[in-house]
Structures are given as structure tokens and as C-alpha cells.
Amino acid sequence: MKTFRFLSIILVAVFVITACGASAPAAKNPPLKVGYSLWPGWYPLIIAHEKDFFAKHNVEVELVFYSTYAAALPDFGSGKVDGTGLVVGDVLPLIKDNNGKIILVTDNSNGADVIMAGPEVTSPADLRGKRIGVGLGTFGEVLARQMLTANNIPLVDVSIVPVGPEDVPGQLGTDIDAGHTYEPFSSEARQKGYHAIFSSTETPGLIADVLVFRTETLNKRPEDVRAFIAAWFEALEWWQNNQKEGNALIAAATDQNPEDISTDGLKLFNQADNLATFQQGTDTRSIYFTTQEYVTFYQNTGVLTILPDLNQLLDASYLQ
């Protein structure tokens, strides 16, 4: 009996102390910072945030909105965000020493990315000697080059001007004659009388939009990332089932008109699509193939110094 009392006092001591002290599960994690810019493929982030799917999956996510697509790059590179939405090609020059991984394919651009031009340019062939505005070194440049190649226009016959897709509607006709952009900027350009002379429908699978996360974050918080992706898929499904309501949410969050929100021209990738695309393949249905296309492109354009290891870069392990 005495022994029992003694032991019980010790037990109480231990439990009370642990209850007060060691109870917090390590240090509290800051929210996952995920960047995005205006691109319909990444709107599920907004849905997930607005509909509390992240909270539901027990992960705190802070969305970081970039008004220009390119702004996400240095921030991700300098670790200011844990992850961000990018086009697969843009990830390649960004990654150094395996400090980031592509863990999700959000969508494939299937006509959403366009090259807009003025009335004087009716086809890509008319671009010779003209200035084409693209995000320097970004997928926009890749798309433009694909267009040039497809139309047998040598690069030297055009001038590449670094203009982000956001600025294309504004700079068309003054600084540039054509430029790569997408919604909602493409609509803006159309309203100004410009038209598309080339779109991603002609490069199926090439413009694959992905979510890239910093390796450090992945290593430290794999469960949070899995939860994040689960919330992503749930948001995506919800949005597809509740288009109107979802669009309204997105419009409100991004200060657009609900009717301007559209997923036309892009194929959103659900979990099944992701699992499918994260397989080795011989066409752009495989993200490996697509990424390799970019690698080849960058090699050819002299951007790459070191070949990336795609097996390290692409990581499907967070999809499930």
C-alpha cells in the first residue's frame, strides 16, 4: 500500500510535469507558404483556402499571391515560400543542389497559353523582324520558340523582348508586336483588338503546370505536404462539381469578374491524372517526357550548365 502510494505520487509528478511542459508537439510549425499567380490551374488553392479544406486536412497554408508570374521564381529560389505553382520548364533553372521537387501536376495548358499579336500579324509567319514579348527564360519563351520552330522562322529573324504575360496586353503595339500570355490577360488583349496567332493546343502537353516544393520543407513536413495535396484534390473536385460557386469564390479572392473565370483551354489534373502522368513515357502524357523536352530545350538554348536529375526532381510520393 505504501509502495503504491509512493509510486502513484511519482506517477502524478511525471504526468503533471509532462502535461505542463513537454505537451506541445515540438515547436509549432508555421503555415506552409504556397505562392501562386493568376492561372486557372492554380485556383484550387483559393478554393481549398476559402472552403477550409486545408483546415479540414489539418494543415495550415498561407497563400502568397504574385501579381507577376516571374516574381514567384526568386522567392521560391530564396526560400521565401515553401512551394509555388510554376510551369514545369521554369523549375529547371531554379533548382540548385536538389533544393526543390515537383510533386504535383496541376494541369496541362491546352489552348490557354496563347501568343497574341496585332491585326498586322495574321500568322506566325508574319512575325519575322518583329519583337516578341516573352518572360525571359520562362515557358513563354519556350512556347514562342516552339511557334517559331513550327513555322520555320529562325530565332535571329525575331527580337525577343523580356515581357511578362501580365504586361503583354499593355505593351502590345508599343514595345512588342506579339507576346505570350494567358487568361485573364489574353482576354484583356483580345478586348484591345489583338488576337491569338498560336496557342498551346498546338503543343499538347508541353505547358504542364506544376506545384514545386522546397526539398527542405518536404523533408521536414511530409505529412503537412500530403495533407496539402489531399486538400488540393478535394478542392479541385469540389470546384468541378460547384463551378459557379467556385468561380465566385475565386473571382472574389482575385478581384475578377466571376464570368471571367474559366478553365477553358486547360486540363486540370486530378489525383488519377497525376498518378498517370508521373509515369515514365514517350510522349507528353508523361511528365518525365515533358520535363525532358524542356531539358533538351534549355540545353539547346545554352541555359543549362548542369543536367538535372529528373528522378530527383519529380516526386510522386506525396500524391497519396
Place this chain on the structure above:
Amino acid sequence: MNETKQSTQEQENAITRNAFWATIALAAITFLVSGYFFTVLFRESRTLVVYVAMAVFLSGMTMMVTSIMFTIRGRQETGVKLAFYMLFVLGVAAVGLFQGRVFTVAPSVLVISIITVNWLIPRQLRPKYAALIVVGTLLMGAIEWVDPPWRIEVAAANAGPIGAVIFTIVLIVLAFSQYRNYSLRTKLLAGFLLVAIVPLGILFFIQQRGSRQNLTEQANIALQGSAAQTVEALDHFILDGLNDVRTAAQLHIFEEYLSLPASERANSETEAVVYEDLLSIARRDQIYISSVGLLDLKGKNLADTTTSEIGEDNSDQLYFKEALKTNLPYVSPVVIDEGVSTLFFTAPVRTHQGKIIGVLRIRYNAASLQAILVDAAGTAGVRDGVVDLLDENHILLGISDAPDEILHTLTVLPAEKLAQLQAENRLPEGPAESLSINNTDLAVGLNNFGQQPIFPIESEGEQAAAASMQHQPWVVVFAQPQQDYLAPLAEQTRIATIVILLIVGLVAVFGFVVAQSFSNPVVRLTDVAQQISAGDLSAQAKVESKDEIGTLAGTFNIMTSQLRELITTLEQRVADRTKDLEAAQVQMARRAVELQIVAEIATKASQATNENDMLQTVVDLTKESFDLYHAHIYLFDETKSKLVLAAGAGEVGSRMVNEKRSIITNHPRSLVARAARTAQGAISNDVSKEPDFLPNPLLPDTRSEMAIPIVSGDTVFGVLDVQGNIVDRFTDEDVAIKTTLAQQVAASLANLRQYQISQKMARELGVVANVSTSTATITEASRLLQEVVDKTKEAFSLYHAHIYLLNETGDILELAAGAGNIGKQMVSEGRQIPLNSEKSLVARAARTRVGAVVNDVSADPDFLPHPLLPQTKSEQAVPMIVGDKVLGVLDVQSEQLNRFTEIDVNITTTLASQVAVALQNARTFSQAQHQAQRESMLNTIGQKIQSATSVEAVLQIAARELGRALSAPMTIAQLGKGAKEHDNGSGDAN
């Protein structure tokens, strides 16, 4: 008994006191935990859940105060219940409102509640409360399982160590306050643990200190190295940038372009090439180089990869002026340009003659610095390392773990300085406070880092190393949370804790064993002592060792056995005594009965008028009443020389009496004789063992015998002899009883004998009177005496009686009368005894004037047998006295021995006196007759004389007459003078 009661009372008081404090403690702990959660919640951002939680814990605190109040007011049970229920409410609330608390909260609540139920809840309520515990625990588990979405994460305060210290102190105080109550074992164990833990603790503390120093030194070195590495990387970046801009500025096309007249530049071939080249330069780092531009000497942007920049005037920019001024590539401080923190690398563009004609500007996103810092932090090999990059104004240019803090100041800047920096675009707009991260420790450390490159940042719990950059007036601070590099210490502590626990466990086990070996014997000894004190005297202490305790146990056992013996013998004695008492009681009862019997026998005996009847009654009744084999009575004969069987019970007794059995008084071995001799009862309880026992053929079954003297006063009459037909029939008790009986018998016997004597005396006195009466009228002496002796002999049934008379001269006793013919013959023989005859009984009686008795003449050497009286066995002689004159002696003789007693002497003396008086009377009568005759004779003589006429005749006549009268043969008359008295004849005759 009283003491036990008191100690029970004390125990109850102790229990109540303990319950009181335990309840207070329970409520206090619950209060503290509630308070702790409440304060933690205070720091959380206010949400509904937080408000609810705060309300719950606040009410918890209130309830616990109420519980304590209840307890203090004497309603401890209400206090316990309140605390118990609140404990579960708080537990469920903690699990339901906070994430990740179930593993600490649930067991705590579980353990506390179990203890509470075990200690403080009355036994009959325990099942109910146990059920509550189960329900509460299941509820907490269920909540955790459901994982409700509203649950929030609450940061833990560092309350653990404080709690531990407080708890330890409470525990120690409790332990010491209770020390007196601990068992020997607990004390020993505590002692062992103390001895084991204190040195271990001290060693552990010393080692911890040493390790801490080592780890800190190592961490310092690592931090310094990392800081240096980061500085190198940054310097490298800056230097590369400078080199790049310097070499790019040497591209011929720029000289060519700038040399063109302004009007020719636009849309020229050269311009196209310039753009190509600018793009190429930009491609060097597509991510961080945001633009590359070419400025003329006026600072105007002529061509830029960012078209919106073209045409802008940058002449007032530092990077422009400095490049021109120093004629060297230049790197700007980090400035905010169009909302982006930016770093400008510029280099003068020269003609081949060396003349500066413009400036090449590469605009870097300052995030590149951050990227370098993040890389450095990640690769430095310093766990959880944090790298800060600060400029000369202590503006954070990069911070690896908190990018939001970039372009913030360490401390709140003075307004003037702030305004200046904001004007220089080195700080964003905003008040000084919002731009500060308020890290004074780091600011102070940086101010002194020239002397002290390593310093702690106390507020962050970090250790920091600072290093200056070469190519910028910037400082890199590499910091690491102290707990990170002290992690080995924690690990060490963990291991040490395990080791200490292990040692404590081992010591506890060892101590327990030793304590057991010490205390167990003592405990067992105590148990045994308690058993003994409880009355179990058979309890034995086990002697387990040869040490003091063993000795104690041994001694104890001896003591116990002595005690046991004492008590056992006491018991035996009490039993014996009881038995004795019972026996005595039985004996008393028996005695009473026997005394009753004795009384009855005595009564019956006393009613007997005859000695033989009386004795017969006694023996018969004795035999019958006492259920004896036989009883008889021996009486002394007259001479007490032998004991004659006087009465015997039953026929056998009668026959033996008839046989005239007797025992010589001096018989050495006779039980009866001995009893008679010693006047003490004698027992022979096994006659067969008496060597000299003479079996009586008439009493063949005699096995034991008891002889009781029949004593009254000093007189032993005889012996009551009883016999049993079993061995050991008689006890001392029997002796006493029979002695009483014998005494009664003796009394009866004495009475009877007295009565016989009285009867005899009366009868004899009657005889005396008769003799006196019948002889009193006899005036003739000889006839009188004859009559007396005859009648005396006849009346007293004597052998012989005769009377001697003292002669006139008084010197000879002459036989005057004798009874019967023998007497007459003897009288005729003229027997005489001289008065002075020494041997004569008769003479002696006459001389001494006292009656003399010889009861056995044969034994009297002086006795002179008389041939005429051959049967004489005893003789009595009494003097016959009148006045003081002895007339003679009455002598009587008997043919019986011991015929004469004192009474006989008295009676005979009386008779003799009567006879003497009668004799005197007879003599006086005869003398008077004689005198009368003489006087008449004298008268006659006188007359004759008177008739005589002569003197001679007168004389003649006188002489003749006188001679006749005096029967004198010759009478001489002589005349003389004088003699006139005539009283005494003889005298006269003289």
C-alpha cells in the same frame, strides 16, 4: 484497552488529516493546471474556441477555489467530489479543445482520479467513481478518435522544470514531515537511495557543466566557421557580380552604341545587338537578374531588358555616381526599387582609350542574397542554423528562417536616421516601430562583435557568431538555438537519466533486499511481538542471522519462552488451585457431611446411658456411616498398661470383644498402641506394606487402617480404630474428622464415667448415712465398732473392714473391731500396731491424719499380708478424728485391684468421722454413767463418812469405799493439804 482506543483515535485523526491535505492538494493541482492552461490561452489569438476554453478553465479555477473552501469548512467530501468532477471536465475540455494533449492529459487525469478514488472516496462509492473514470477516459479517447476540426494547437510554456522543482520540494517536505511515520524498511531504502543519488547527481551535474562547455565551444567554432563560409559565399556573389558587370561593360558593342549619336541609336542594327547582348547578360541568372541596362553619362537609361526602364534618368542614383566617380565596378546597397529589394551592380563603359562613356547596370533581385543565406544555412552543417545578413545600419538584408523580416531593423531607429534611410530607399515606408524586429540582444552583440565575435542572443535562446564581409559593409550572423547544439547534452541527460534511473532501480532493488534483510527480521520480530501481545504465546521469532538482530531474536525467544512458561505454570497453578479449591469444596462438603455424621454419632452416643452401649453405637454407626470395612474401640485398662477391645462393629466386633482382645500399650508396632501412646491419630494406608501387620482372620479384607486416640482433656481413654478394604482409604482429613468423633466419644465416655462415679458416690454416701444412723444409737463402744465394720464390709462389698483404736497412751493402735468371724478372731488375738510403725498403712493414716490407699498391695513392699486375709489386693486406711483428736483408723480391704479411689477415701473418711463421733458419744455416755456411779458412790461414801464419827472411820470408810470405787486393791488415805480438783480421775488418781 484504553490505550488501544486512543491509538485508534489517533489513527483516525491522521486519516482525516491526510484526507484533508490530499483534497487540498488535488484541488490545488487542478487549480494550477487550469490556471496554467488559462494563462497559455491568454497568449493565443482570440477565437471562439479560445474563448470557450478560457471560460472552461476559468470556471475550473473558480471551482477548485470553491472545493478548497468546502474542504476548509469541513465539507471535505463535497470538496473531493467537486475536484474529481472538475478534473474530468477539464480533462475532456483540454482534449476536446487542444490538439495533441490526449497523451498527457488523459493519463494524468486517469492517475490522479484513480488515486483520488483510492484515497479519498468512501469505499461504498468507489464503484460509481471507478465507472466515472472509465467513462471519462473513454470520452477523451473518443474525442481524440473523432479529431474534431475546431481543436487548436496551444504552445506549451516552459512550466515543466518549474513544476518539477515545486513538486520535488513539496515531495521532499512531505517526505520529511512524514519521516517519523515511515517504516524501518522505507527509511533504509530512502537512505540507500539518497546515498546513491546524491553522488550521482553531483557527478552528473559536474559532467553536464563540462559537456556544456565543450558543446558550446564546439558550437562556437562551428558557428564561426559557418559564418565565415557564408561571408565567403556572399563575398563571392558580390565579387562575381562586380566581375561580371566589369567584364560585360567591356563589350565593344556598348562602346559602339554609346558612341552613336542619340538620333541614330533607335532601331539601329547596333541597338538590336545591344539588346541581344543585354539579354545574354541577363540570362546569366534568369531568376535573380531582373534587368540589364545601359546608361549614358547623363544617367539616362538607353537600353534595358526591361523595356519600361528605358529612358529613365538614373543620374541621381548612387550606383551611377559611384561608378563614375571611382572608375571601378560598384555594388549598391540593397535598395527598394519598384517595391522589390534590389542590388545594383554597375561598371563604367569605356572607350578603348579608357574614356568613360556610360554605365552598365545589372539589376539583381536581392532575393539572391536570401537564396545564398538559405543555401548556407542548409549546407553549413549547423543544425537549425539561422543566418542573418545585416548591413551597416543593422537592416536585415536576409534572414534564412524568416524572410518576412527582411528590410527590417534590429532596433527601433531614431526618426532622423529612419527618414534618411527611407529617403535612400533602403527601408520601406512605415513607422520605425513596425520596421523593427526588436532584437536588442543581436544589436548589442553586433555593436561589440569586433571584440567578441561570438555572443548569445538571449531573447531567442540562441548562440550567434558574426563575421564581416569584405566587399560590402555587411555582417553575417550565424546563429543556432542553444538547445540544438546542446542536444547532445539533452541526449546525455536522457542517457544519464536512464542510467540514474537504472542505478536507482538497482539500488532500490538492492536496497530493498538489504532493507528487507535488515528490517524483515525486525518486522517479523515485531509481528511476533504483536502476536505475543495479542496473546499468542506460541509465536516464535525466527533466528535468521548471527548479527545483533539474530541475537535480539534469540533473546526475544528466550524471553517469550520464559513468559510462556511463567504464564503456563501460572495457568497450571491457577488450575491446580482451582482444582484444590474444588477438591476443598468437595472435601468441605464431605467434611460437612462427615461432621454431620460425627454429630449424629455423637448425639446417639450421648444418649447412651451405658458405656458399652455407647461404644457399640459409636462403632456400629461409624462403620455404617463412613462406609468402613470395620470399626472398633480399644480402651485402656485401669493400669493403662494395655488397651482392651471395648466395642467392635457388627458380629465380628462382638466376637472379638468376647475374645477379650487387647493390645499392650507399649506395643512398638501397633498402630492402635501408637495412637494411644502419642495421643495422635495414625494411619496405615496400605497395611500389606507394613512389615509387622498381623492379619486378622476375622478381618481378612483390611487394606488400610486408621487409629484415632479417644482423648478428653489430658486423658486418653483409648483408641478408635477403623479399617478400610481399599488401599489409601484414609487421609489427614479423615484423621481430623475421626479425631473429632473420638473427642465426642471421649466426652461421652467421660460423662458416662463421671455419671457412674456420681452414682457410686451417692450410693456410698447413702451407705455411710445408713451405717452412721444404724450405729449412732449404740452407746456401747465395742458393739458400735463391731456394727460399723460389719455394715461397712457389707455395704461397700469389701473383703474386709476393721477398726484400730489408739490406746489411752496414744502410742499404739489396738484392733478394736473386725468384720465377721475373722475380725472377731483377730480382735481376740489383741492385734496392735505401734503408731510410729513406718510400714503400716494404718499407722500412717493415724499419724498423718489423712486417708491412705494402696491399690495394689502386691506392689507395696511394706504391705504385711495377713494370713487371715489372703485375698487382699487393695487397702484403704482412713483416720477417725473428732475435733483434733485421732481416735483410731478405719481400715478396709478389697480383693480387687485399684478398688479405692479418692472418692472412696473421702467417703470412707466421712464414714470414719461419723464413726468417730459415735464412738466419742458412746465413750462420753459411758463416762457420764461412770461418773454418776462414782458420784453416787461418793455420795454414799460421803454419807457413810458423815455417818462415821471418827476420823479413822472416816478415813477407813473413805479408803474402803474409794478402793471399791476405784477397784483399787489398796487404798491409802492420807491427809494433806491441797488437792481439791476431781476432774481427772487419772490425775486425781495420781
